[in-house]
Amino acid sequence: MAASRAGPVGWQEVLRDPVQWLAFGFGTGLLPVAPGTWGSLLAAFLYWWLPPLPVPVQLAGLALAFVAGCVICGASARRLGVHDHGGIVFDEFVGQWLVLVVTPHTLAWYALAFVLFRLMDIWKPWPIREADHRLQGGTGIMLDDVLAAGYAALVVGGVQFLPLA
Structure with missing residues (x-):
C-alpha cells in the first residue's frame, strides 16, 4: 500500500498501482490542468467507440462501474x-x-452532453453540493458525479423533445 500523503502524485506511482491507474483515469488525472475535464473527455471518446448495447445492459454496466468506483x-x-x-x-x-446513455450518437450531441456534465459537476447545484460535502469515502466521491450526470441527462433528454425546426 502506498504511503498516505496529500501531495502531488507522479506517473510512476500511478503506473505501478492498478488501483491508482484506474482511479486516475488511465493517467488523465495526472494532467496538470483540469484533470476532471480530461477524464470526462477520454470517457466520452471511449464510449463513442463502444458497440451499441440495449439501455438496460448499459445501465447494468454503469451500476457495476459505480460499485467498482466506490x-x-x-x-x-x-x-x-x-x-x-x-x-x-x-x-x-x-x-x-451515464449522460451518454440518453445522448444520440452524433458529435454535436456528445459535445452538448460533455459540456453539460462538466458544468453540473463543477457548479454542483443542490443537492449535489450537499452530497459532495456530507458523504465521505468512495461513495461520496462517486455520488456527486452521478447526481451531476442526472441533471445533465435530464437536460439532454429534454432538449431532444424541443421542436427545433
Missing part, C-alpha cells in the same frame, strides 16, 4: 490521505457515461 476511489483516497484528490477521475468516467 471501492477504487475510496482506496485511492485512503492511500493518498485526501478525501477527493483532484486527480481521482474514475467518477468522471461513470458520470460522463
Whole structure:
C-alpha cells in the first residue's frame, strides 16, 4: 500500500498501482490542468467507440462501474490521505457515461452532453453540493458525479423533445 500523503502524485506511482491507474483515469488525472475535464473527455471518446448495447445492459454496466468506483476511489483516497484528490477521475468516467446513455450518437450531441456534465459537476447545484460535502469515502466521491450526470441527462433528454425546426 502506498504511503498516505496529500501531495502531488507522479506517473510512476500511478503506473505501478492498478488501483491508482484506474482511479486516475488511465493517467488523465495526472494532467496538470483540469484533470476532471480530461477524464470526462477520454470517457466520452471511449464510449463513442463502444458497440451499441440495449439501455438496460448499459445501465447494468454503469451500476457495476459505480460499485467498482466506490471501492477504487475510496482506496485511492485512503492511500493518498485526501478525501477527493483532484486527480481521482474514475467518477468522471461513470458520470460522463451515464449522460451518454440518453445522448444520440452524433458529435454535436456528445459535445452538448460533455459540456453539460462538466458544468453540473463543477457548479454542483443542490443537492449535489450537499452530497459532495456530507458523504465521505468512495461513495461520496462517486455520488456527486452521478447526481451531476442526472441533471445533465435530464437536460439532454429534454432538449431532444424541443421542436427545433
